[in-house]
Amino acid sequence: MTSPILEMKNITKEFPGVKALNNVSFKVAQGEIHCLVGENGAGKSTLMKVLSGVYPHGTYTGDILYNGQAQQFRGIADSDKAGLAIIYQELALVPEMSVYENIFLGNEIRNGFLVNWNETIKRASEMLKKVGLTVNPATKVKDLSVGKQQLIEIAKALSRDVKLLILDEPTAALNEVESDNLLALLRGLRDHGVTCILISHKLREVFAIADSVTVLRDGQTIITLDAKKGEVSEAAIIKHMVGREIENIYPRREKIPPGEIVLEVKGWTAFDTLLGRDVLKDVRFNVRKGEIVGFAGLMGSGRTELAHSIFGNPDGYHLKGELAIKGRKAVFGLPEDAIRAGIAYVSEDRKGDGLILSQDVKQNISIANLRELASRGVVNANAEIKIANQYKGSLNIKTPSVEQKVVNLSGGNQQKVSLAKWLFVKPNVLILDEPTRGIDVGAKFEIYTLMTELVKQGMSIMLISSELPEVLGMSDRVYVVAAGRIAGELPISEATQERVMQLATN
Amino acid sequence: MFFQNLQKTLRQNIREYGMYIALFVIMLIFTITTEGVFISSRNLSNLLNQTGYIAVLAVGMTLVIVIRHIDLSVGFLAGFLGAIAAVALVQWNLPVFVVIPLVLVLGAIAGLITALPVAQLGIPSFVASLAGWLIYRGLLLLVTEGTGTIIIPDATFNALGNSYIPDLPEMAFLPGVHKITLLLGLIGIVFFILGQVNDRKQKQAYNFEILPMDLFILKLVFVSAIVGAITWVLSGYNGLSWTVVIVLIVLAIYHFITTQTVLGRHIYAVGGNPEAAELSGINVKRIIYVVFGSMGMLSALSGILFTARLQSATTTAGTLFELDAIAAAYVGGVSAAGGVGKVIGSIIGALVMLSLTSGMNLMGIGIAYQYVVRGLVLVAAVIFDVTTRGKGR
Numbered sequence: 001m002t003s004p005i006l007e008m009k010n011i012t013k014e015f016p017g018v019k020a021l022n023n024v025s026f027k028v029a030q031g032e033i034h035c036l037v038g039e040n041g042a043g044k045s046t047l048m049k050v051l052s053g054v055y056p057h058g059t060y061t062g063d064i065l066y067n068g069q070a071q072q073f074r075g076i077a078d079s080d081k082a083g084l085a086i087i088y089q090e091l092a093l094v095p096e097m098s099v100y101e102n103i104f105l106g107n108e109i110r111n112g113f114l115v116n117w118n119e120t121i122k123r124a125s126e127m128l129k130k131v132g133l134t135v136n137p138a139t140k141v142k143d144l145s146v147g148k149q150q151l152i153e154i155a156k157a158l159s160r161d162v163k164l165l166i167l168d169e170p171t172a173a174l175n176e177v178e179s180d181n182l183l184a185l186l187r188g189l190r191d192h193g194v195t196c197i198l199i200s201h202k203l204r205e206v207f208a209i210a211d212s213v214t215v216l217r218d219g220q221t222i223i224t225l226d227a228k229k230g231e232v233s234e235a236a237i238i239k240h241m242v243g244r245e246i247e248n249i250y251p252r253r254e255k256i257p258p259g260e261i262v263l264e265v266k267g268w269t270a271f272d273t274l275l276g277r278d279v280l281k282d283v284r285f286n287v288r289k290g291e292i293v294g295f296a297g298l299m300g301s302g303r304t305e306l307a308h309s310i311f312g313n314p315d316g317y318h319l320k321g322e323l324a325i326k327g328r329k330a331v332f333g334l335p336e337d338a339i340r341a342g343i344a345y346v347s348e349d350r351k352g353d354g355l356i357l358s359q360d361v362k363q364n365i366s367i368a369n370l371r372e373l374a375s376r377g378v379v380n381a382n383a384e385i386k387i388a389n390q391y392k393g394s395l396n397i398k399t400p401s402v403e404q405k406v407v408n409l410s411g412g413n414q415q416k417v418s419l420a421k422w423l424f425v426k427p428n429v430l431i432l433d434e435p436t437r438g439i440d441v442g443a444k445f446e447i448y449t450l451m452t453e454l455v456k457q458g459m460s461i462m463l464i465s466s467e468l469p470e471v472l473g474m475s476d477r478v479y480v481v482a483a484g485r486i487a488g489e490l491p492i493s494e495a496t497q498e499r500v501m502q503l504a505t506n
Numbered sequence: 507m508f509f510q511n512l513q514k515t516l517r518q519n520i521r522e523y524g525m526y527i528a529l530f531v532i533m534l535i536f537t538i539t540t541e542g543v544f545i546s547s548r549n550l551s552n553l554l555n556q557t558g559y560i561a562v563l564a565v566g567m568t569l570v571i572v573i574r575h576i577d578l579s580v581g582f583l584a585g586f587l588g589a590i591a592a593v594a595l596v597q598w599n600l601p602v603f604v605v606i607p608l609v610l611v612l613g614a615i616a617g618l619i620t621a622l623p624v625a626q627l628g629i630p631s632f633v634a635s636l637a638g639w640l641i642y643r644g645l646l647l648l649v650t651e652g653t654g655t656i657i658i659p660d661a662t663f664n665a666l667g668n669s670y671i672p673d674l675p676e677m678a679f680l681p682g683v684h685k686i687t688l689l690l691g692l693i694g695i696v697f698f699i700l701g702q703v704n705d706r707k708q709k710q711a712y713n714f715e716i717l718p719m720d721l722f723i724l725k726l727v728f729v730s731a732i733v734g735a736i737t738w739v740l741s742g743y744n745g746l747s748w749t750v751v752i753v754l755i756v757l758a759i760y761h762f763i764t765t766q767t768v769l770g771r772h773i774y775a776v777g778g779n780p781e782a783a784e785l786s787g788i789n790v791k792r793i794i795y796v797v798f799g800s801m802g803m804l805s806a807l808s809g810i811l812f813t814a815r816l817q818s819a820t821t822t823a824g825t826l827f828e829l830d831a832i833a834a835a836y837v838g839g840v841s842a843a844g845g846v847g848k849v850i851g852s853i854i855g856a857l858v859m860l861s862l863t864s865g866m867n868l869m870g871i872g873i874a875y876q877y878v879v880r881g882l883v884l885v886a887a888v889i890f891d892v893t894t895r896g897k898g899r
Contacts, residue, residue, distance in 0.1 A: 314784050336787040345785060353781035358845045359774070367775050368786040370768045377767045382712050401715060421786070 003068070005030045005164060005195050006051075011062035013046055013055060020046045021060070022219040028164070033186060033196045035206045038216035039241055039468065044199050047216070048166055052086045053079040066164075085157035086166040089300075091149050095142035100124035102141050103156045127155040131185055147178030154185065158194075165189065166197045171205060172300050183209050201298045203234050203505045215240040234502075242468060242497040250473030251445075253452045258476070259289030261327065262460050263310075263343070263429050268321035270309045270484075279305040279317065280484045287429060287460045292451060294475030295464040296500050302484035303464045304348055307431050311345040312338040339368060344427035346418050348434035348464070350411075354418045357407040361399055362388035364406050365420045372424075391420035396446060412443030419447070423454075430454065431462045436470060448474060468497050480504050511718050520894050525839055525854045528887070532858060536865030544865050547743035554740075555667075557853075557860045558749035559584070559811040563831035564838070564852040565760050566804035569797045571835055572777040574844035575631035577798065578828050579620055579638025580805040585824025586646040587613055588809030592656040592819035593649060595663060602662045610806045616642075617802020618795055625794040639828070647821060656819040667815030670744040671751060684745030691737025695730045702726060749811055753853070756807070760849045773797060778845030833880070834859055837887040858883070 006028040013021040021043045028034045036044050049055050051064065053073030064071045066082060073079045079086075093102050103124045109116045124137045131151045141149060150170055157165055167186075171179040179202075186196055186209065200206050206213060213232050215222040222240045225231040263286065270280035280302050287293050295303045308315050310323060312335035323330050325341050332338045335345070347354035355364050365388045366373055373384050388402035395416045399409055406417055415435065422430060432451070436444045451461055451474060465471050471478060478495045480487045480503040487503040516523065536544040543549060563580055570577045587609050594605045620638050623629040650656060658664060674685045702722075709716050717725065740746060764770040775783040776793045784790050808827065813819050838855025840847030859880060866876045 311785070312787075314781075334787075334789060335785050336789060339787040347782075347785060353779065353785055356775055356778035356782050356845065358778045358843075363771070363775075367771065367783070367788075370771055374768045377769060379766060379768055379771060381766075382708055382714070385714055386712060403715075 003030055004028060004065075005067060007063075007065040008047070008051065009063045009065070011047065011050055011060055011064075013050055013060040020219050021050070024062075024216070024219065024221050026214055026221060027224070028195060028197060029212070031190060031193055031195055032211035033190055033198060033209055035210040035213045036197060036199045036216065037201075037203070037206060037213060037237055037241060039466075042216040042241075043219040044216055045168060046219075048086060048168060048197070048199065051079070052076055052084060052166065080160065083161060083163035084166070085160060085162040085164070087150070087153045087157065087168065087170060089169045089172055091146075091153055093141045093149055093152060096140060098138050098140055099128070099135060099144075099152055100137040102152060103127055103137075103159050105156070107160055123159065124155075127159050130158055131155045132181070145178075147174045147182070150174065150178075150182060151185070154189075158189075162194060164195045164197070166199075168199045169201065169300075170198070171200065171202060179205065201505060203237055203501075206237065207232060207234055213237060217241060234505075235498075238498050238501045242501060250470075251449050251452045253456070255476075256290055258291050259458075261286045262289050262325065263287040263462075264322075264324045264327075265310065266322045266324075268306075268309065268319070268323070270305060270313075270317035270319055272305075272315070272317055278484060280309060283321070283484075283486055285479050285486060285489070287462055289428075289460055290455050290458050291476045292455055292461045292463055292474055294471035294478040294495075295462060295481055296468060296471045296478055297466075297481035297487075297504050299466060301481045301504065303481050304433055305484070306481065307345055307433055307462070307464060310338065311335055311343055311431065339425055339427075342428035343431065344368075344422035344425050344429070345431040346422050346433060346435060348437065350414050350418050355406050355414060355421075358405065360403045360405050361392070361397065361409070361417055362402040364417050365391055365402075365424055368421055369425045387424065388420075391424065395420055395423075395450065412439035415439055415443065415447070419450070427459065429460045429462065431464070433464045434466065435463070436465070436467065444470075468500060471495075472497065472500070482506065508718075508720050511721050512724070515717070515721060522839070522848075522851075524890055524894070525837065525851055525858065525887070529854055529858050529861065532861050532865070536861065536868065540865065540868045543868055545739065547739050547741075549864065549868070550736075550739050551743045551747065553857075553860055553864045555747050555749045555815070556864070557856050558667075558747075558753050559808040559815070560827065560830045560834060560860065561753050561853050561856045562756050562804045562811065563808045563827055564834035564856045565756055565849045566801035567828075567831040567835045568838070568840050568847050568849050568852040569760075569764070569773055570631075570801050571832070571840045571842070572845060572847050573773060573793060573797050574777055574780070575624065575794070575797070576635065576832070577617075577620060577631065577638075577801050578635040579616075579642055580635075580801060580808070580831060581824040581827035581829075582639055582642035582646055583613065583616055583802065583805040583824070584809035584812060584827055585819075585822070586642045586649065586809070587616075587806045588813035588823050589646055589649040589656065589819040591663070591810055591813055592658050595658055595660050596656055602660055605663070606810060609810060610803050613806025613809075614799045614803040617798040617800065617805070620802065621795045621798035624798070625791040631798075642824075646823065650819060650821045654821070658813065658817050658819070663810075664814050664817045666748050666752070667811050667813070668747075668817070670747050673745060682742070684741040684743075687741040687745035688737055690746065691733060691741070694737075695733050698729060698733070699726055749815070752807070752811065756804070757849060757853055764849055769796070774845055830856075830859065833884050836891075837884060839887075839891060841891060842888070855887075858887075 004027050008024065008026040011021050011024045012019070024043065024047060026047065038044050050060050053075045056074045057072035071082065094105065100121050104120050109119045109123065121137050128135065128137060131154050133148060133151045133155070135144065135148065141152060144152070170182060174182065183205065190196060210232055211227050213225045215237065225236060266284050268280055268283040269278055272279045283306060297303050309317055309319060312332040313319060314335055330341055332341065351357060356367065362384050366384050370379060373380050373387065385402060391397065392399065392402055397416045397420065398413050406414055409417065435447055455461060463471060463474055472495055476492055478490045478492065478500065480490065480500055482504050487506065490499065533545065563584070567577065590612065591605050591609045594600045594608065595602065620635050623634045624631045671686060706716055706722065764773065772788045773793055775786065775788055776790050780790055809824065812823060834856035835847065835852045836855070837858050838851035838853070840852060862880055862883060863876060866879065
């Protein structure tokens with residue numbers, strides 16, 4: 001192994017209540033492509049944020065050695081100066097600006113107080129040639145495809161004389177041809193001496209390009225594999241990624257024979273007008289009465305989009321295909337219609353689009369079903385408090401009173417309020433999108449127990465989760481979603497973490 | 507124990523009580539500096555009448571700001587519709603009881619038109635209503651251009667802005683006092699107490715948290731005293747004006763809608779988090795139409811009150827009303843972040859702003875300083891709002 005360009009030693013980073021990184025060590029050799037893999041929440045992005053100074057020196061413990069020297073980055077500007085560049089999944093380009101303006105944004109070529117635009121355009125053209133992109137530098141970035149925008153980001157990094165390039169899931173939004181082009185470019189950069197750290201969920205890609213692979217799991221380094229020694233294989237990576245026992249927090253339940261089909265979707269395609277591409281392609285699945293159906297897949301695979309598209313399509317996708325509730329064709333123009341048809345959707349983003357944080361617990365619980373509490377449009381405030389108190393009791397929501405504002409509750413209790421709101425709607429099909437994200441184990445267990453209760457009473461649950469053990473521990477049946485398609489359907493007896501990962505990453 | 511409870515309740519509701527305290531302090535200061543002229547029956551009566559046409563706008567604006575929008579067109583819309591009312595009365599010779607509903611309906615339609623691009627295309631309401639501001643200003647000029655100021659001879663119509671409710675014939679008992687006003691005030695107090703007692707009983711039946719008895723009585727006495735004092739002062743001049751009666755009715759209706767109905771809840775949910783509201787099955791577009799439609803209707807009402815007060819339609823009617831209404835709403839505790847604000851608060855806000863004008867006029871302070879002081883009060887109110895947010899509940 002040549003001398004390491006980067007060495008991160010014993011990095012520990014804590015957030016309130018969570019150890020995101022626990023004594024992580026990570027070494028990258030000069031001039032290699034080093035892949036960083038792990039499940040969602042394993043700590044990959046946090047590690048890269050520590051490295052690039054987004055989490056400044058002092059907010060973590062441990063040492064960063066770069067070119068053999070200890071570094072104390074206080075912000076992105078510091079790491080930038082040292083020749084580090086990080087490219088995020090969400091691109092940091094200004095869509096309304098031209099390609100050349102974007103490439104030199106924040107690093108303008110000056111002529112005294114003025115920007116030297118001629119020199120800028122000339123240098124930008126050179127950078128574009130380096131990344132193999134043939135576009136007019138005066139084109140606005142918003143008029144380029146995502147793949148080309150990605151290349152602009154790399155050109156921007158190259159313009160700053162980057163030595164270590166970090167890419168966070170660069171191919172997540174790219175098609176196959178674009179991905180292959182990008183990988184070829186990275187190989188070319190490596191041959192010109194640029195070291196590269198690549199975070200990716202696509203193991204096929206990792207296998208194709210990596211010189212070495214480091215696996216993170218639960219905020220810890222598990223192993224570093226060397227490709228030259230033949231250690232890198234898909235099977236080996238998956239084994240290390242998921243190699244944890246399923247903790248016994250999933251309540252046992254009696255298997256009941258599945259009932260009639262309550263929700264069925266066929267040939268379901270959704271076109272996102274903002275992204276300009278299909279986010280769902282020819283999706284087909286069904287949900288039976290009294291069943292928990294798991295939807296596994298990686299982030300960005302289209303599971304939330306699927307839930308939204310069924311739940312009255314609030315994002316305004318162009319939909320094609322058929323949706324049937326209890327065998328009858330249904331068309332929902334708004335979430336309102338879906339709720340009337342007996343569907344409820346507990347959002348993955350409680351703070352973003354799940355709860356109204358400025359309102360209190362009782363108002364959040366009642367909002368989706370106020371009509372039940374009202375006569376002739378007038379809400380019975382006392383009945384509302386009573387209902388809220390019932391759910392406070394049955395879901396064990398920890399709050400001094402139902403008149404407490406939701407913003408003051410902990411994540412787990414907020415999630416319970418969100419659940420209570422949708423249970424009050426009394427749905428037939430309950431869609432849970434990441435129901436346990438960011439909440440502690442105790443609250444998780446309570447939510448699992450509640451799910452078990454609900455299906456016993458005849459409700460059907462669609463469980464969307466990025467936590468594989470959760471999907472496998474709770475579901476009767478699992479669909480694996482990848483790139484907007486159903487990559488496979490597995491009965492729970494055949495669903496192993498390895499099998500699901502294989503389907504999800506191909 | 508009593509003072510601890512009082513302190514706790516005050517602290518929990520500091521946002522809500524803040525503007526009442528502010529209004530009280532401002533009135534007190536002006537009463538002292540004008541040696542009692544400010545609090546005289548005549549001045550207070552005038553003050554309330556002047557507040558009327560801004561107050562109804564502020565009520566509508568409250569809801570617009572609550573759903574995170576703004577409507578700049580309301581001032582000239584009020585002016586324009588006031589002129590339409592004048593034309594309808596004078597040139598078309600329509601009777602008053604036709605003209606008023608007609609103008610209110612026109613106002614609601616104008617509001618819906620402003621809402622159309624906002625709801626359907628997502629155009630910022632600032633832009634859509636700025637276009638309305640220009641358009642209605644033009645239309646107002648168009649209507650009044652030929653004739654100049656249109657004088658309205660109709661006494662019934664003008665009464666809305668100038669006259670007072672009738673009284674019993676003069677008698678020996680309480681000479682010079684407007685007895686019907688006094689009676690209405692008394693009835694109001696009785697209804698308030700009965701309602702509060704009833705509410706408390708219901709809450710007890712459900713085993714809910716209630717104010718301690720001593721605080722409850724304090725609240726009843728306090729509110730009754732204020733209502734009583736205002737009625738007493740007003741009944742010493744001409745009694746309740748029709749303007750004040752109309753504002754009270756609008757306030758009662760909107761207070762009821764916002765606090766008691768499903769529609770009100772939906773409006774505040776859309777303001778609190780539009781995405782969550784939509785996912786909760788609320789038709790966000792419909793709410794935008796309803797709120798802007800109501801704003802348009804209240805603009806029409808404001809135009810009617812203002813035109814009636816001047817007994818004529820002028821070419822500049824409605825100038826800057828929108829900014830006064832917006833200021834009143836912010837001073838009254840409406841949050842720029844959306845989802846928070848009460849219609850009563852905005853009325854108080856309007857009173858605060860008008861009290862400042864009236865008080866400073868009485869003190870002989872120049873108009874230049876008046877603008878500066880009102881600006882400072884507006885900023886202070888919003889700073890208070892931001893810094894107390896999240897405290898209490």
